[in-house]
Amino acid sequence: MIVKAQDFTSFLIKCQQESLGGFQQVIVPRKSNNSEEKQYLFEEVKQGAEPVLDAFRTVDPLRVLFYFSRETLIPVDKTKKRLIVGAKGCDMAALQILDKALINNDFIDPVYKAWRDQTTIISTDCTEISDSCHCNLVGGKPYTDQNYDMNLSKVGQSYLITVGSKKGEEFIKLLKETVQLTQPQGDEKDKIKKNRKSIEARLNQHNAKYNRSDNYSVLRKSDIEGWLDDAKNCVGCGGCTNICPTCYCIIVNDETTGKEFVKVRSADSCQFHGYAKVAGGDSPRHKMYQRFRNRYLCKFDYMKSNFDTIGCTGCGRCIDVCAGEIEFREVVQKQMQLPKAQE
Amino acid sequence: MAQTNPYEVTAAEIYEIIEESPTIRTIRVKPEKSIPFKTGQFIELTVPNIGEGPFTPSSSHNIADEMDITIMKTGFVTDHVHKTNVGDRIGIRGPYGTNYPINDWKGKDVLIMGGGVGMAPTRSLFLSLLDQVDDFRSITFLAGARTPMDMIYKQQIDGWRKIDKVNFLRSVDRVPEGEAWDEEVCLITKLLNKINIDPKGNPVVVCGPPIMMKFGTMDLIKYGYEDCNIYLSMEKKMYCGIGHCRHCVIGEYYACKDGPVFTYDTIKNEESIWE
Numbered sequence: 001m002i003v004k005a006q007d008f009t010s011f012l013i014k015c016q017q018e019s020l021g022g023f024q025q026v027i028v029p030r031k032s033n034n035s036e037e038k039q040y041l042f043e044e045v046k047q048g049a050e051p052v053l054d055a056f057r058t059v060d061p062l063r064v065l066f067y068f069s070r071e072t073l074i075p076v077d078k079t080k081k082r083l084i085v086g087a088k089g090c091d092m093a094a095l096q097i098l099d100k101a102l103i104n105n106d107f108i109d110p111v112y113k114a115w116r117d118q119t120t121i122i123s124t125d126c127t128e129i130s131d132s133c134h135c136n137l138v139g140g141k142p143y144t145d146q147n148y149d150m151n152l153s154k155v156g157q158s159y160l161i162t163v164g165s166k167k168g169e170e171f172i173k174l175l176k177e178t179v180q181l182t183q184p185q186g187d188e189k190d191k192i193k194k195n196r197k198s199i200e201a202r203l204n205q206h207n208a209k210y211n212r213s214d215n216y217s218v219l220r221k222s223d224i225e226g227w228l229d230d231a232k233n234c235v236g237c238g239g240c241t242n243i244c245p246t247c248y249c250i251i252v253n254d255e256t257t258g259k260e261f262v263k264v265r266s267a268d269s270c271q272f273h274g275y276a277k278v279a280g281g282d283s284p285r286h287k288m289y290q291r292f293r294n295r296y297l298c299k300f301d302y303m304k305s306n307f308d309t310i311g312c313t314g315c316g317r318c319i320d321v322c323a324g325e326i327e328f329r330e331v332v333q334k335q336m337q338l339p340k341a342q343e
Numbered sequence: 344m345a346q347t348n349p350y351e352v353t354a355a356e357i358y359e360i361i362e363e364s365p366t367i368r369t370i371r372v373k374p375e376k377s378i379p380f381k382t383g384q385f386i387e388l389t390v391p392n393i394g395e396g397p398f399t400p401s402s403s404h405n406i407a408d409e410m411d412i413t414i415m416k417t418g419f420v421t422d423h424v425h426k427t428n429v430g431d432r433i434g435i436r437g438p439y440g441t442n443y444p445i446n447d448w449k450g451k452d453v454l455i456m457g458g459g460v461g462m463a464p465t466r467s468l469f470l471s472l473l474d475q476v477d478d479f480r481s482i483t484f485l486a487g488a489r490t491p492m493d494m495i496y497k498q499q500i501d502g503w504r505k506i507d508k509v510n511f512l513r514s515v516d517r518v519p520e521g522e523a524w525d526e527e528v529c530l531i532t533k534l535l536n537k538i539n540i541d542p543k544g545n546p547v548v549v550c551g552p553p554i555m556m557k558f559g560t561m562d563l564i565k566y567g568y569e570d571c572n573i574y575l576s577m578e579k580k581m582y583c584g585i586g587h588c589r590h591c592v593i594g595e596y597y598a599c600k601d602g603p604v605f606t607y608d609t610i611k612n613e614e615s616i617w618e
Contacts, residue, residue, distance in 0.1 A: 073350040106600055107349040107585040249589045252350070252582055254434075256391040261352040261434050268588070276590055278580050279396070279418040282553055284593070284615035298592075305595035 132316025238269030389434030458551025487531025
């Protein structure tokens with residue numbers, strides 16, 4: 001099915017205003033007014049502020065809409081029915097990793113699960129790339145081919161709709177009540193394929209100098225001196241982990257004041273000095289370079305063992321945010337080429 | 344798949360407090376509903392409005408309606424544990440993690456090394472073993488503390504030593520002036536010279552401060568114990584207890600759900616295990 005971009009945007013505003021389908025909130029990417037560069041932020045859709053459904057990923061990861069920096073686990077925080085439009089491939093891949101980490105046989109994070117259950121996600125193809133985008137280096141794609149409720153691919157001034165789940169089916173029914181959808185002409189799929197290929201080609205070209213193998217197990221063997229060198233500009237601010245779409249480390253605080261117990265989780269960062277410190281003062285990672293290295297090993301080695309997939313989806317946000325201007329792609333490539341890693 | 348909220352807390356009332364040493368106390372609690380556990384597993388203890396921390400019960404796993412927890416004053420939460428009184432309400436969630444496979448140890452000579460407050464989790468193991476003492480060939484407990492005053496469970500020791508099959512040796516690092524001590528004065532690891540156990544095929548459990556765990560393990564290997572039979576209680580920062588928060592991760596392992604009981608062969612190639 002095809003929907004006109006203008007019609008779709010109008011529908012989103014109506015959906016928000018009139019709570020169509022019971023959606024209490026409709027969230028879309030919008031261009032930031034605070035930056036001369038192109039930057040996109042997830043915000044509630046509103047009249048007069050054009051959503052940017054295409055382009056490239058937002059500044060904040062999709063994760064922060066499902067796993068807030070502070071949420072109450074007991075009693076479980078209230079969630080609401082939401083529609084999120086414009087999620088990109090890297091964020092959708094990250095959500096799959098979080099699903100493994102937070103909804104599994106050992107335990108379920110009750111608040112994350114509630115947000116997942118209550119949210120319909122419409123992904124869109126990337127039509128641009130940012131300087132730090134590098135999904136191609138980690139086997140990702142600048143579009144989503146699985147796990148979406150619905151996907152939109154831009155063709156001219158319209159979108160080709162692909163439904164991917166029951167929630168997607170329900171949404172398209174709702175959409176049809178207000179908006180006239182048309183049948184594809186026939187050449188849309190080819191056009192989309194062409195766009196996807198051209199974005200992928202741009203990514204390949206853009207990241208060619210950072211090319212590396214996917215044998216990340218060598219990282220564990222890499223020289224300590226190399227890490228010392230790479231970590232020298234790291235100030236341990238935790239920006240990289242806080243903006244990472246797959247980082248989910250938390251601390252649990254007790255905020256009980258009455259008879260009922262109250263447990264709150266807040267975001268934490270393995271880059272902080274006290275992160276792994278135990279009572280008595282011991283810590284397995286007292287030094288900054290150890291914590292710096294831990295992030296890389298967690299992403300490329302430990303998460304691979306834990307979830308059968310590496311923990312980086314190539315969104316590049318950690319590069320944009322870094323106060324020390326550390327180039328993540330360069331560090332990974334260099335560490336993998338160090339002599340000990342090659343042994 | 345887990346359905347209940349993993350952070351659900353059971354309230355418990357403190358009914359007795361035993362001051363074991365100037366820095367270590369045992370709180371004895373009655374939970375509102377029983378908390379069955381297997382020895383070696385840990386719980387998260389909440390001091391309301393202060394915080395929570397992971398502790399291993401020090402009572403036998405055959406008792407689920409009451410629980411003893413021995414806690415050293417060494418940080419924010421534990422300082423507040425030391426301010427609690429009889430009648431106070433705390434919270435417990437769990438149990439979490441792996442246990443000692445004591446049923447695999449039937450017919451064997453079991454050796455336990457517990458240093459300082461590391462005697463707490465190993466007391467749970469010891470008491471659980473005693474509940475079925477006939478199943479084992481012998482139970483040897485090597486206990487260490489810095490000074491006689493720091494040695495915990497003083498009241499129980501005479502009773503334990505009367506049990507057939509039990510060999511209970513204690514040492515202190517030093518005896519300050521004015522303190523009485525007529526047992527060994529040496530590092531706990533040196534007590535290995537005082538025992539005579541065939542290390543082949545027999546299990547040994549080590550729990551204590553990191554430095555003791557490290558040198559204890561090295562000495563046990565020298566003694567002839569096999570890596571796969573050395574059980575280590577790796578107490579890391581187990582914030583959540585359920586493999587969520589990642590603070591306790593040792594390489595690819597979670598101390599909270601893959602441990603805290605690990606055999607040495609499992610983790611010996613991971614980094615910083617002794618810190």
